[in-house]
Amino acid sequence: MRNLFRFLVRYHLFLLFLIAQVWALTAAFRVRPYHQSYAWNTAQNAAASVQKIYTDAENYTRLREINRDLASENAALRARLSESRMDETIRKGAVQDSLQSYTFQEAEVINASFHKRSNYLTINRGYNHGVRPGQGVLSPRGVVGVVHEVSKHYATIIPILHRRTRLSGSMARTKHFGSVLWEGGNHRIATMVDVARQANVKKGDWVLTDTRSGLFPSGIKIGQVKSFSLDPSSQSYVLDVALSVDFAALQTVYVVENLYKKERRALEVHAEPDAP
Numbered sequence: 372m373r374n375l376f377r378f379l380v381r382y383h384l385f386l387l388f389l390i391a392q393v394w395a396l397t398a399a400f401r402v403r404p405y406h407q408s409y410a411w412n413t414a415q416n417a418a419a420s421v422q423k424i425y426t427d428a429e430n431y432t433r434l435r436e437i438n439r440d441l442a443s444e445n446a447a448l449r450a451r452l453s454e455s456r457m458d459e460t461i462r463k464g465a466v467q468d469s470l471q472s473y474t475f476q477e478a479e480v481i482n483a484s485f486h487k488r489s490n491y492l493t494i495n496r497g498y499n500h501g502v503r504p505g506q507g508v509l510s511p512r513g514v515v516g517v518v519h520e521v522s523k524h525y526a527t528i529i530p531i532l533h534r535r536t537r538l539s540g541s542m543a544r545t546k547h548f549g550s551v552l553w554e555g556g557n558h559r560i561a562t563m564v565d566v567a568r569q570a571n572v573k574k575g576d577w578v579l580t581d582t583r584s585g586l587f588p589s590g591i592k593i594g595q596v597k598s599f600s601l602d603p604s605s606q607s608y609v610l611d612v613a614l615s616v617d618f619a620a621l622q623t624v625y626v627v628e629n630l631y632k633k634e635r636r637a638l639e640v641h642a643e644p645d646a647p
Contacts, residue, residue, distance in 0.1 A: 473588050475625040476501060481525075485532055485558045485618040492516070492528035494624060502526045507586035507627035513615035514538065514580060514593050515624050526626075531593075532558055532618055539584040540593050543577040545570045551578065551593055551612065558618050561594060566608035572599045578612050585632045 478500075482493040496502045498521050508515040508528050516530035529536055532553050540563060541548040547570035549563045563578055576596040580587040594612035602609050 472630055474628045474630065476628070478502075478526075478624050478626055480621050480624060483618065483621060485530075488555050489534050490530055490532040490558075490618070491519070492530055492621070492624075494526050494528060494626070495524070496626060497522050497524040497526050499523050501628070502626050503628075505586075507584075507629075508624050509587060509591055509627060510616050510621060510624050512592065512617070514587060514591055515616055515618075515621070517586060518626065528624075530618060531561055531614065531616075538586070538593070539581055540578045541581040541589075542566070542570055542572070543579050544573070545576075548581055548583065549608075549610070559614055560597065561612045561614055563596075563610040563612050564602075564607070565605070566610060568601060568606055568608060570608060572596060572608050572610065574598065578610070585629050585635060587627055 476496060478494040478496040480492050481495050484490045492508075492515070494502075494508075502518060502521050504518050504521055506518040508518060508530075514531065516528045516533070516536060519527045519529045521527075531538065531551065534553070534555075536553060538551045539548060540551045547567050549566035551561055551563045553561045566572065574596055578593045578596065579589065580591040580593060581589050592615040594614040597611045597613045599608050599610045601607070
């Protein structure tokens, strides 16, 4: 109580001024219609501004949820594409069904690097979600890389932008294949080597995935030929490929599981010359 009395004594002039201002404004708004209209419009504008801020924040939150839902739907749709199914068709009476070869699981990139010689990504999916080392990873724009290490809830990805990455690719127009790697420097440019000189390469040709590695379905974009030259030592083409994925702006990815990879690998091991 004593503190309240001291406060009133100390600030009594300011409080009297404030009361007088409120009384004056109230009287003006009551007497003059213009002031009433101005006050009403000001209050309405302030309320509308607050509501807009709230609505924008709510829409942003909903947009993140919508993006996650769309990513999950895209994963399911990718699994239904013909490229994700085996060419072989099973016939049971009059019913035809193709074998599902690949599944896709959406994930978000929560950490990444792209300016080092050996870069990596971290995603918010792990062992508990079915992610395993050696699985392929792609984005809505094209190939990203391969799963490296996995914990219960997270996984690290070795992208194309890594010194150890070497992916199989093929020319969309001529079907000639080669190996895609990254030699450092520009994070938007990779190199494709060992392309046969008979490929008749042209600037602008698309480089796509093929099924040789077993990581991805065929036909996923890797990049587009920017320039090329003939390697005199191997008599094969070396291509500069503009990557379809911008690793500096990567957010949503899909982890790819080849359902028949183990079966195929077990068969191919026995066919290798050094196999026991």
